[in-house]
Amino acid sequence: MKFFEKLENVKKCPVSYVLAVQDTLNAFHGKWKMPIIGTLLFGKKRFKEIEREVSKITPRMLSQELKDLEVNGIVTRTVYNTTPVTVEYELTPSGRELHLVMESMITWGLQHRQTNIMENLPALNMGRRSA
Amino acid sequence: MKFFEKLENVKKCPVSYVLAVQDTLNAFHGKWKMPIIGTLLFGKKRFKEIEREVSKITPRMLSQELKDLEVNGIVTRTVYNTTPVTVEYELTPSGRELHLVMESMITWGLQHRQTNIMENLPALNMGRRSA
DNA sequence: TATATCAGTATACTTTAGTATAGCGATATC
DNA sequence: GATATCGCTATACTAAAGTATACTGATATA
Numbered sequence: 156m157k158f159f160e161k162l163e164n165v166k167k168c169p170v171s172y173v174l175a176v177q178d179t180l181n182a183f184h185g186k187w188k189m190p191i192i193g194t195l196l197f198g199k200k201r202f203k204e205i206e207r208e209v210s211k212i213t214p215r216m217l218s219q220e221l222k223d224l225e226v227n228g229i230v231t232r233t234v235y236n237t238t239p240v241t242v243e244y245e246l247t248p249s250g251r252e253l254h255l256v257m258e259s260m261i262t263w264g265l266q267h268r269q270t271n272i273m274e275n276l277p278a279l280n281m282g283r284r285s286a
Numbered sequence: 287m288k289f290f291e292k293l294e295n296v297k298k299c300p301v302s303y304v305l306a307v308q309d310t311l312n313a314f315h316g317k318w319k320m321p322i323i324g325t326l327l328f329g330k331k332r333f334k335e336i337e338r339e340v341s342k343i344t345p346r347m348l349s350q351e352l353k354d355l356e357v358n359g360i361v362t363r364t365v366y367n368t369t370p371v372t373v374e375y376e377l378t379p380s381g382r383e384l385h386l387v388m389e390s391m392i393t394w395g396l397q398h399r400q401t402n403i404m405e406n407l408p409a410l411n412m413g414r415r416s417a
Numbered sequence: 418t419a420t421a422t423c424a425g426t427a428t429a430c431t432t433t434a435g436t437a438t439a440g441c442g443a444t445a446t447c
Numbered sequence: 448g449a450t451a452t453c454g455c456t457a458t459a460c461t462a463a464a465g466t467a468t469a470c471t472g473a474t475a476t477a
Contacts, residue, residue: 418477419476419477420475420476420477421474421475421476421477422473422474422475422476423472423473423474423475424471425470425471426469426470426471427468427469427470427471428467428468428469428470429466429467429468429469430465430466430467430468431464431465431466431467432463432464432465432466433462433463433464433465434461434462434463434464435460435461435462435463436459436460436461436462437458437459437460437461438457438458438459438460439456439457439458439459440455440456440457440458441454441455441456441457442453443452443453444451444452444453445450445451445452445453446449446450446451446452447448447449447450447451
């Protein structure tokens with residue numbers, strides 16, 4: 156995927172690429188999906204486990220986001236007929252592949268901080284996203 | 287950056303990585319930053335040019351997002367002393383590097399659609415983000 | 418009998434994000 | 448003299464995202 160290496164090629168950027176980017180941003184959309192996916196990269200987890208590990212999330216938000224991720228093919232939900240009921244959430248293969256996107260984000264983020272931390276510290280206080 | 291290749295390593299994931307991911311998501315945060323960055327990958331542009339090329343954006347949002355991107359070190363703003371005044375927006379080197387993140391998003395998005403389009407079409411209607 | 422756990426849902430609320438519309442002052446064109 | 452362009456800002460609004468708090472029913476533990 157070296158398509159953008161020649162910047163002229165950006166002009167040939169097809170609609171399907173725009174949709175692909177949108178889908179990816181959607182996977183991380185909102186305040187909670189990233190930490191949820193992050194914790195599930197460690198392995199499958201139950202509802203209450205995720206709730207405990209994702210700091211400050213309410214059950215309402217967790218429930219909503221897990222449904223969203225399920226509908227979008229990023230996690231699977233499995234109910235076990237125990238008492239009380241056990242529900243396990245696990246990343247799909249596609250969901251697990253998100254770690255590649257996260258790696259590119261880590262690379263960019265680290266580089267960006269390095270090149271900006273000298274000149275304009277205030278830049279890094281932007282974080283609308285940070286609670 | 288093969289850190290996550292061994293999944294056990296995820297457990298060692300340092301705080302700086304979390305911040306890096308947050309910074310990157312921040313760069314794309316909201317409805318408009320992605321299309322703005324996208325259009326600026328073609329080269330530097332003036333305010334009105336961007337307004338024309340990013341469909342349906344209002345000057346209020348464009349102004350706000352450009353400020354945000356500037357403060358975050360992703361675009362530069364240059365004022366030329368012409369009449370009427372000319373203002374040019376351009377991606378910083380760091381901003382240009384975002385195309386790597388976008389590539390990984392394209393790769394994931396295309397793959398994800400391929401593996402999901404057979405089984406559950408409804409999944410791809412999720413798009414909260416799409417206007 | 419009282420309390421806790423499981424996986425959530427219900428209701429009401431606050432905060433943040435985005436939209437709609439109008440306007441600025443200087444200059445250039447009709 | 449009327450209108451258009453430049454790069455925005457001001458005000459008022461709607462819609463979306465997120466929070467707070469309480470609650471469910473079955474079971475297990477104290």
